[in-house]
Amino acid sequence: MEHLPLTFLLLTLLGYVAGAVAGLLCLRAEKLANYGSFGLASLAALCGVVASVSMLAAGTGGAPQTVQLLPALIPYVRFTIRLDPLGLFFTLLVSLVGLALSVYSLGYARGFYGRKNIGVLGAFFNAVLLATTLVFLADNAFFFLIAWEIMALTAYCLVSYEHEKEEARNAGVLYFVMSHIGTGCIMLGFLLLFQASGDYGFDGFHALGDRMAAGPRNAAFLLFLAGFGVKAGIIPLHIWLPVAHPAAPSNVSALMSGVLIKTGIYGLTRVLFDFMGTPPNWWGVTVLTLGTISAVLGVLYALMEHDLKRLLAYHSIENIGIILMGLGAALMFLHSGHPVLASLALIAGMYHTINHAVFKALLFLGAGAVVQATHTRNMEEMGGLVKRMPKTAFFFLVGAVAISALPPLNGFVSEWLTYQSLLQGFGTTSSLIRLMFPLSGAMLALTGALAAACFVKAFGITFLAQPRSAHAEHAEEAAGPMLAGQAVLAAACVFLGLFPTTFLRLLDPVTQQLTGQQLSAQLGLANGLVLAGATATGGTVSTPGLLLMAVCLLPVPLGLWLVLARGTTVRRAPTWDCGLQGLTPRMEYTATGFSKPIRMIFKALFRPRREVQRDYDFSPYFAKNLRFDSHVEEVFQTRIYRPLTWLVWRMARKMRALQAGSLQAYLIYIFVTLILLLLFAL
Amino acid sequence: MKPDAIAIILQTGLLLLLAPLVSGLVRNWKAKLQNRRGPRIWQTYLDLWKFFRKDMVISEHASWVFSFAPHVVFFTAVLAGLLVPMVTVQAPLSLFGGVLALVGLLALGRFFLALGGLDTGSAFGGMGSSREMTIAAIAEPALMLAIFTVAIAAGSTDLSRIVAATLGPDWRLLNPMHVLAFAALFIVLLAETGRIPVDNPATHLELTMIHEAMLLEYSGRNLAFMEWGASIKQLVLMTLLVNVFLPFGLAPAVASPAALGLGLLAYLAKLLVLAGIVVVVETTNAKLRLFRVPDLLSAAFVLAGLALFSTFLFQ
C-alpha cells in the first residue's frame, strides 16, 4: 500500500511520455492531437499532484528512496530518481501548475487549428513537463544535466513554436544561448563537486562543501549562482526572460514563468542547502543583495511596459528576487548558527516559490485569453474587457491581488513570512551587516507597493473603462477549458492564502531535510487559524481571521443601507466629459501615461526619451495631428550585452582574414608550424 | 490575547464615530487659522448622512469594480483600525495581524480605490489613480522602515507588543530613535492622508488633485463609504503615530471602566494635539509640485534610516 504514491509518480512520467507520443502520432489530426496530448498531460499532472502531496504528507523520513527508471544500458549514466522532500515539493509545484495548464491548453490550442500543428505543440509540451519533473527528481549530476538540457531544448522549441514571427525566432535563440551558457557554468560547478567526491551521485554530494577547499568551494558557489541565476532570471542575467516568455504561446509562457524559472531556484536550494555545507557569510549577503536588486529593478521595468506579457515577464524577475531574499537570509542564518530562523526564511522562500508559480501562471493564462480575444499584446488597444470577458477578468483580478501581496491572498502570506525572517534576522548578529535585513525589508515594501501600482495599471487599463480598439470591442469570453484552468489556479491562490498553516505541514519534511528543523507546529497557532513568526511573540497574522472579521462587520453597511439609504435609486449616466461632446476612449488615461510619474522619478535609471511631432495650422495648442514616442532604455541590454556581442562579432570577422584563400599562405602556416615544432623538439 | 467581542465592538464604534469628527475638526481649525469661519466640526457627519440619503449616479462605462471599491476601502480601513491599540494597550484584533497586516490592508483599500478611479474611463480618475499609486509606492519604504525600527526595538511586529515595549520603563521622550522615526512617520501620514504639502483635500483643481480625482465620479452611498473610509484611515494612522510613540496614558489590557475613561481622555488629547500639528503644517506650507513630493518622501526615508541606524548604535 505504501507503494501507491510511487506508482502514481511513475504513472505521471509515463503519462507525459504517452502524451508526447500521442501528439506525434496525431500530427495530421489536430483535434485528436489536442485531446490526446493535453488530456494525457492533465491526467499525468493530476497523478503527480496526488503522488507528491501524499509523499510529502507522509513526511518521508530517513534516507530518500531511489528508483532506477531504466537499466544502465550505457556506461557512466544512471537513470535514477530520488524521492526526497525537496524534489517532491517542486514536483508538486510543476504538477499543480502543469495540471491547470494542460486543462487550459485543451481550449487554448483550438486557437491554432488550421494555422499550426497541434501535435508538435502537444508533444513538446509533454516533453518539457517530463524533463522538468525529472530535473526535480534526478539522483545524480549526469542525469540532472541530461534532463536539464532536454528541458532547455524543448523549451526552445516551444518558444519559437510560432517561428513564422521573427520575434519568436530571435527570442528562442537568445533564450537558448543564455541558457546554454548557464548550463556550462552548472556543469563546471558539478564537476568541481565531482572532483571532490569522485562520484556523480547526489548522496555523495551531501554536505560536501564542508570537506572542500575554500577555493573550489567558492568557485563552485559562483558558478552555480551564475548558472542557475540565468535560468531563474536574476538581474543582470535576466535579459532573455522578458524576450522569451512573451514570444511563446501563452500556455507555454505560463509554464516558463511559473515553473521553468523555478528550476533555477530548485538548483540553488539543492546546491546551497544540501551540498555546500555551512556557507560563509558573504554567500548569503550576495544572494540577498542580488535578490533585492532583482526585485526592485524587475518591478520598475515591469511598470514601464505596455505589452501585457512582457509586463508579466518582468514581474517574474521581481518575484524571483523576493524568493532569493528568503534564501539569502536563510544562508546568513545558517552561517550564524540559527537553524530555526534559517528554516523560517527557507520556508518563506519556498512558500513564495509555489505562490509565484500559481499566481504568475494564472496571470499568464488570463493574459493568454485576452491576447487570443483581442489579437494584440498591447494594453493600449484593450480596455473594457471586464464586461466582455467577466470570468477571465475576475480570475485575473484574483491573480493581481495575489501578486501585489495584498491580504488575504497567498502573495501576502509569503511576503509576510519573508518580512518576519528579515526582521528577526536583525538580532542574529551584531555586525554592521545586520542593517541589511531591515533595509532589504524596506526595498521589499517598495517592491510590493510598485507591484500594486503596476497591477492597478495592468488590470485597470486592460479590463476597465471603455474598449480602446475594435478588437477589444468585439472580444469574446474564453472557452470553457481555458476558464477551468484559470479557476484551478485561482482556487489554489485562495487556498494558499487562507490556509497557510495547513500547507506548511507539507514543508516540514523539506526543512527537516535541509536544516533539520520542523516549524509547522511553531508557526500554526490557535489550531491553524493564526500564522505566527518563528516565535509567538514575533508577531502573528491570520488571513482567515481578518476575512471572518470582515464578514462580521457586514451588518454595518447593510444596516446603513436599510436605515438611511432606503428608497434611493441608482441611475446610469455617462461619465462627466467636461462638457465636450461625449467621452471617447482616446481621452482615457493610457498605460504609458499611468506609469509616467514613476518614469520621471526614476529618470536616472530609465533614461526616457520622447519624440513629439505635431503639425498645426496657426497654434501648437490646436494640433491637427500629433505623434508621441516614448522610449525607456534597458541599461543592461544597452550597456553590457550589446557592446559585448558587438565585440565578439568584430573579432570573429577579423579572424576570417586567416582563411584568405591563398595557397602560399596556407603552406606558410604549415611550414612555420613545422619549424617551430622542430625547434621545440630539439 | 484572544480577541474578545466587547473590545471589538467598542473599538469599531469608536473608529466609526470618531473619524468624521477628527476630519471635521481639522477642516474647521484650518479655516480658523485662515481667518474664515469654516464649516462646523459636525459637518462631516451631516455630509455622510446626506450622501447616504441621495440617489446614486453610476457611469455607464463603469463595471462592478466601481461599486465594489468603496466597500473594500471602508472595510479595510475599519479592519486596520482594529489592529491598532487605541484606548487600551491591547488592540482587540492584534492576534489576527500586526503592523504588516495593517499596511497590507490599507494597501488593499488603495488598490481598489485606484481601480475605481480608472473604471469610469474619465481622464481625472486615471490621473488620480496613477498619482495615488506612485506616491503610495514611494511612501511605502519610509513607512516600513520607520515601523521596522520600532518593531525591531520591540522584537515583534505585533502593535500591542510594540506599544507595550515602548510603554516600558526605558521609554524616553527624546529617544533619538523614536524622534527620528516619528518625524518620518509624520511625513508619511501627510502623504497617505492626502494632506498639504502632498495633496490638497479641499481643491478640485484638475492639475493638483489626487485623492479627489478618484472620487470624482462617485456619488450617493458609494461616496459616503469612500469618504468615511478615508477619514477612518486617517484616524488609524494618527492613532498609530500617537500610541506607538507617545504611549503614555494608555489603559492596561484588562482595565476598569474608570481606567478606560482615563485612557480615552488621554488618547483624545494626544489625537487633538497631533491634529493641531497637522493643521499648522497644512496652513504654513504650500502644496508641492508632484515631482517634488519624492524629495519629501525620500527625506522621510532617510529619517527612518537614521532612526534604524540609531537603534544599531544604542543597542
Place this chain on the structure above:
Amino acid sequence: MHGTDLSLLTPLLAVPAAAGLACLVARARRTMAAIGVLAFGGTLLLGGRLLQQVVAGGAVTEWGGFLRADALSAWMVVLISTVSLATSLYAGRYFQRELAAGAVTPGRVREFFVLTPAFATGMFLVVLANSLGVMWAAVEATALSSVLLVALYNRRTSLEGAWKYVMLGSVGLALALLGTVFVYAAACKNNAQPLPSFNWSYLQTVAPQLDPRLVRLAFVFVLVGYGTKAGLAPMHTWLPDAHSEAPSPTSAMLSGVSLKVALYALLRFHILTTACLGSAYSCHLLLGLGLLSMFLAVPFILVQRNLKRMLAYSSLEHVGLICVGIGLNTPLTIAGALLHMGYHALTKPVLFFAAGNIQQSYHTLELRLIGPGVVKTLPVTVLFMGLAAVAATGLPPFGLFLSELLVISGGFAAGQTAVSVLVLVALIACFCGILTQLTRILPGPSRPGRQHDGGSWDGVPAMGLLMGGLLLFSVWLPRPLLAVLQDAAVIVGGNP
C-alpha cells in the same frame, strides 16, 4: 591466431575493390548505386564479425601478418563501413537529380561510383595494414582517390578546393613519410640485420628501446604530416575548401571518416611515442593542437556565410575535441574520444546529406540566399538536419553529450581543470554559432516569391539509417561495442 585463413580482413579489402571495378563496367546508374550499397552492407557485416572476433580473441592477422586488426582497427572498420554504406545509399538519388539538373555528366557520375569504393578501400587498408609504411601508402591513396571526387564538378571553386587539398595533403604526407622513415631508422638501429618487416606488431614490442631523440624528431614530422590530413589547426586550411566543394556524399565521407582515419594513423605513432618517451611529450602536443583547432573553429562558424563550410568547421571542432580527449590521456577521456569518433561519424554525414538536399533545392549554399523558411519547403530534410544539429552541438539525448562530458570530466578527474574549462568554452561558443546560423535558414515563414524544387524526402533512407543508429547507440551501447571500445582505449592509453 587467424594467420592462415583469409576469411575476414581480405574480403574487407576485396569487396569494395571489386565493387569499384564492377562500377567500371556497370552500365546503369542504378546498378552502380546498388553495387555500392551491397558492397558496403557486406563490409558492415564483416566489420561486425571482426568486432566479435577481436573482442573474443584479440588481434586478427592475415597474409602472414601483413594485415592486422586489433580493437582500434575494428572500431574504425565499423565506422568506415557505416558511413560508406550511408553515402552510397544517398548517392544514387543525389546524382539522379544532379544529372537531371545537368550539373554533371554521366561520365563524372561513373567516376564517382568508381572512386568512392576505391577511397573506402584505401581507408580499410589504412586501418588494416600492419606495416606503418604500407599504412602511409594507403593514406596517400585515400588522398589521391578523394581529390578527383572533390574536383568532380568542374567548377572553378571545386578545382581550387581540390588543388589546395592535394597540394597541402601531399606536402603533409611527404613530411609524414619522413617521420615514418625516422621511426623505421630508429627501429633498424638496435638490430644489425634488416628488419623482418616494418610491422606495428613488432614495433610495439621494441618501442621502449627506440632511440628517444629520433622518435621525438619523428613524431614532429608525423604530427605535422598526418595532422594536415586530419585537419588539425593550423594545418586545417584545406579542410573547409575541400569539404564544401566536394559533392555532398563525398563531403560526408571526408568529414565522417577520412579525417578520423588520418587521426588513426597519427594515433599509431602517438602510441609508439608514448611507449618510448612517456606520455608527456606527444600528449602535450596533441592537447595544444586540439585546443587550437577547437578555438580556431569558433569564429569561422560564427560569421560563416556558407552552409557546408560551417559544417566543415564544426568537423574541425570535433577533431580538436577528439585530440584533446586523447591528449588528456586518461582511460575516461580516451574512451570518450573514441566514442566521440563514432557518434560524430554517425552525425556529420546526416548534416551534409541534408545540406545536399538544400543545395539541390535552392541551388545555393549561401545562408543569406537560402534565407528563412526551409522547414516549409523541405520539412523532412529539416527534421533530420535539426536532429543532427542538436546532436552535433552536444545536446542530449544524443551520445555526443555523453562523450563530450566524458572528456571534460576526465580532464577534471586528471586535474587538468584549465583544459576542461577551455574545451567547454569552445563547445559553448560553437553551439551558439551553429544555433544562430541554422536559425537563420531552417525555421521561418516560406517566402512567397522563393522558387525551389522540393525533394524533401531525398536521402531519407541514408539519414534514417544514421540517425536511427545514433539514437539507438545513444541510449544503448551493446556489449561487444563497449568491449571493443575499452580494448581500443587500452591500446591507445597503454594503461590497462
Place this chain on the structure above:
Amino acid sequence: MNPAISPDIAAQLIALFAVLMLVVQLLLVVQRMLLTSIRLFAIQSVFLAGIAAVVAYFHGAFHVYVVVALTLVGKVVFLPWLLDRQVRRMNIIQEIEPLVNFPTSMLICGGLTLLGYLVARPFTSLERLGNNTLAVAITLVLTGFFLMINRRKAITQVLALLTVENGVMLAAVALTTYGMPLVVELGIFFDVLVAVMILGILVYRIRETFASMDVSKLSQLKG
C-alpha cells in the same frame, strides 16, 4: 660478396652525391626557366639513384637495385618527360616569377640549411654511410617546401613537391641500412607516380577553366 671498393670511398661517394643534390636544389631555387628546372630535377634524381646504387652495391642488397631502377625510370625519365610534355602542350610561359626575389630566397635557404644541420646533428652517429647525409636530406625537404611556397605556377609547385620527395628518399637511404622494405618502396613509388599524374590532370583542368596556371589566382574560397 666482398665489395671491390672500400667503405670510406663509398661514404665519400654518397656524401658527394648528397651535396650535389643540395647544389641542384639551390640551383632550382634560383632557376628562372621552367623547362630547365624540370631538367634540374631529373639531374637531382640521377644523383639520388646514384646514392641508392652505391648503397646497393656496397651492401649487396638486391632490392635496393630495384629502387635504383625505379628511380631512374620514374624520376629521371618518366616524370620529367610527362611534365615537359605538359608544359609544351599547354605552351606555358617559360618565365617563372617567384614571390620572393632571389637574394632573399638564397638567404632563407641558407637559414634552412643551417636548421637542417642543427636538427640532424644528433643523428650523425646513426648514419651507416657517409656523414651529414641526413642533414642534406632534411635540408632538401625544407628547401623544397620553401620552393613550393615561393612558386606561383602549378607545375613548379609539383616540381618542388617532387624535390621534397627526393629529400625523403635520401633520408630513407641514408638512415637505414637497406632502404625501406621493398613493398613500402613500391607503394611509395607508385603513389608518387599516381600523384603526379593526378596533379597533371588537375593542372590541365585548371589551365582550361582559368586560362592560366597561376595558383595565386585560386583564391575564391575564403573564410
